Amino acid sequence: MIPNESTGTDKLLGAIEGREAKAVIESTGNMWLRLYLGLEEAGVDVVLANPKKTKAIAEAKLKNDKVDARTLADLLRAKLIAHCYVPPESVRELRGLVRHRISPTRDMTRVKNRLHAILDKYELEFTGTDMFGKAGMMWLWSITSKLTELDQFIFDAELRHIETLKGLIKEVETRIAKEGSPRVRWALVQAARSAVQWDDHYRTKYQRIMERRGDGKAIVAIAREIAVVMYLMINRREVYRFSTDAFKTKKRKKLEGESKKWAKMMEVPAGGITA
Template sequence: MGRFIGLDIHRDFAQVAVVEDGFVTDWGRVGCRPQAMREFAANLRRDDQVALEATGNATAVAVLLEPHVAKVVISNPVKTRAIAEAKVKTDKVDARILAQLLAADFLPGTWLPDERTRMLRRLSSHRAQLVRGRIQVKNQVQAVLHRNMLPHPPVTDLFGTRGRAWLEHQPLPVDERETVDALLRQLDFYGQELAAVERRLAVEALDDPVVKRLMTIPGVDAMTAVTLLAAVGDFQRFTSADKLVSYLGLNPRVRQSGGAPAHHGRITKAGCGKARGMLVQAAFAALRSPGPLRALHQRIKARRGMQIAIVAVARKIAVIAWHLVTKDQDYAFARPSLVAFKRRKLELTAGAERRIARRGPGYDYNNKDLRRQEREIAEQAERAYAVLAAHWQTQRPAGNPRLPAIPGAANPSL
């Protein structure tokens, strides 16, 4: 039988503990540099198993060790602490706990993504940082206008051509004018970097069948689709849509004990916050198009309010995404001209040549009659969902009124 090795990883070193034949021993420290980790991996056996806690460099260490051992498990740090919370916490204790949990086959692991997924995650994370930085710069400019009692700009986009022209003629103290000019230079820098990152993401997403399929969902553009793909990786590893929703942190917290009814709280917000935020943005965008998603929002908004309804739509988009990818199907209520328009926008972001005065893919979106026909079909689907939801109610099992209600049981009088 192979050995079970636990690594408590830090930036410069990793503490090593081994379980062999039921005994735990300490192997001391090994350097957390590529060459040192390769030398450590060369001394391992093919039937060994290695466990390490999820940290910033855990994936890189796992990639180096994986070819030399039978299995590498990156443990979920939250669940690991919940399983084995020690009063005395040292590097040796943590390494021993990892090795012992691995030997007992009681270590909750995380999925190890492939190289392309790791690259997409890095790019999407960089994009999210640039977007946050740009928002902070814009807020600072608005703060300058606010503290100098200047009116709201007469244009929609303060940072567009007309907005900057208006901003240039506003009376500001010399130091505030210098601050605004510096902030605008920062904004231009963020814009250039963001365009470069989005181009790289667009190139990766251009021929990806998953991204192409996700873009058929209303509100989901290329950047939302590639961010979701980077966060999820392989959709097939989730056996149900509910597991994907839980992975993205869009499921409510549930507390239940004994015979008391279950209490549902706020969403858990576990998993990738970038993907969850992009899904919420997609939910807002989906409300501008007719269809079942908008009808779902209106139904829940009437009972629970705007915020809960938006989160419900984001959750529904995640559920739809799982079904589309795992079943190799496009969204049933997609608008073909809009999907072609989003596809063409992705091609332009990736650097495709612009066709000036020539009709190309996505041009049909400019046909008002075609857009009207597609909207009428989507509105029909929206009304059908509204009628279905209006006659949808919970029904308790016959003969035992104390049992919980069965959600979604149709009204037998219909």
């Protein structure tokens, strides 16, 4: 038995040193990661097995529903392992940042819900567009005197909590943006510039943000929304919901025209090309 720790990995690598080896590890929570990375770093070809699919294969091929180390080895030898995708280190780090962002974002939602409950209790309503934006926060701080002493204490604490969470979320989002591909960022910004000219949905949102935060912040916000929309369209297999039939027809004709133009440019004369 080899323990799932650095000493265990060293022991395993010592046992296979000088031999041609391929390893298979079953994906169980995050317990597989340390061993996987240790073997990968040492140059061992490692496969991460999908437990559910591998068990089904074992039952069908080996007539055995017990997937132990020997069964995994037999399936690997027969090339019957159902693989799990293991992203490269750069992607794993980005995923870690995104997971880290989830916690303060959920906390923010809970805090906002508690503040809404207190406002409902006193029938206080914000008439602006963003109660937790700059103007909204100023309003929230200004109404604390209308609350009882106990609710005032809770309200103040929750407002301070929001300010702290905003700072944490901003730090993580800045780090995520810096870690992302500069080429993708550039492409999204170019798409955003075009979108605010031709798309009513994005134009309206851009103008609203631009009035408060300026052109740069507004374009980045539109670029981010475009990235989210593309992701959801691909995953949900949906068409762009804000598009009109007239716009789609116009876009299709433009693409067809460009396609014909490029096809004509790529045509080779019947006699060939002469230098």
